[in-house]
Amino acid sequence: MRDLSLHVMDIVQNSLSAKSDRIDIIICARPEIDILEITIKDNGIGMDEDFLKEVKSPFKTTRTTRKVGLGISLFEASAKSASGELNINSQKNVGTVIKACFKISHIDRLPLGDLAQTITTLIMSQPDVEYVLNMDNQKECFVFNSYDIKKTMGEVPITQYEVIKWIGEYIDEGIKIIFGGVLDEIHS
Numbered sequence: 001m002r003d004l005s006l007h008v009m010d011i012v013q014n015s016l017s018a019k020s021d022r023i024d025i026i027i028c029a030r031p032e033i034d035i036l037e038i039t040i041k042d043n044g045i046g047m048d049e050d051f052l053k054e055v056k057s058p059f060k061t062t063r064t065t066r067k068v069g070l071g072i073s074l075f076e077a078s079a080k081s082a083s084g085e086l087n088i089n090s091q092k093n094v095g096t097v098i099k100a101c102f103k104i105s106h107i108d109r110l111p112l113g114d115l116a117q118t119i120t121t122l123i124m125s126q127p128d129v130e131y132v133l134n135m136d137n138q139k140e141c142f143v144f145n146s147y148d149i150k151k152t153m154g155e156v157p158i159t160q161y162e163v164i165k166w167i168g169e170y171i172d173e174g175i176k177i178i179f180g181g182v183l184d185e186i187h188s
């Protein structure tokens with residue numbers, strides 16, 4: 001995978017397949033301990049204990065079109081190559097939480113990538129889902145909630161070009177404020 005935003009896209013696809021209607025994406029940088037944490041939390045169908053034990057393996061999948069499922073194992077591989085790890089918690093009919101951490105300064109840590117594009121693409125493809133993006137650097141935090149935007153917009157659909165464009169710029173601004181100078185690929 002080329003960057004973290006693409007991993008987020010991939011993991012959120014799992015949440016959508018699991019019939020979630022609220023998906024929280026929490027990206028937290030802890031510069032004092034050199035760690036970046038990415039958490040994706042959903043309220044979908046979840047996994048039972050036995051399935052969960054094996055889900056990090058590429059051979060565990062409920063896909064029917066091929067026998068391997070790569071989303072989680074690739075995300076774990078990216079975390080491990082940056083001295084991090086990946087953990088999953090899930091409860092049947094409650095939801096799933098996937099958390100990956102990375103050493104920020106590790107040479108193999110993937111860059112954040114175009115997170116605004118990931119979020120706007122998700123909104124356009126499944127506008128009825130509530131997406132919450134929370135970014136935090138331990139000093140300041142930024143929250144975006146697609147449901148709040150929908151309420152504010154009233155009759156105007158969230159998928160309208162101007163609205164999507166505004167959301168993208170708003171998230172980009174948030175990324176600069178929260179991660180500028182904290183993640184070295186992002187300039188404040």
Ligand SMILES: Nc1ncnc2c1ncn2[C@@H]1O[C@H](COP(=O)(O)OP(=O)(O)OP(=O)(O)O)[C@@H](O)[C@H]1O
Nearest residue numbers: 014015018046060061062063069070071072073096
């Ligand atoms: N958020 C989730 N809620 C419920 N089940 C999940 C969730 N995420 C993953 N799973 C289950 O774990 C399996 C493995 O997920 P993974 O992303 O690794 O592969 P995949 O989605 O099957 O295939 P790919 O990601 O390559 O398209 C899925 O097939 C699904 O059954």
Ligand SMILES: [Mg+2]
Nearest residue numbers: 010014071072
């Ligand atoms: Mg997947």
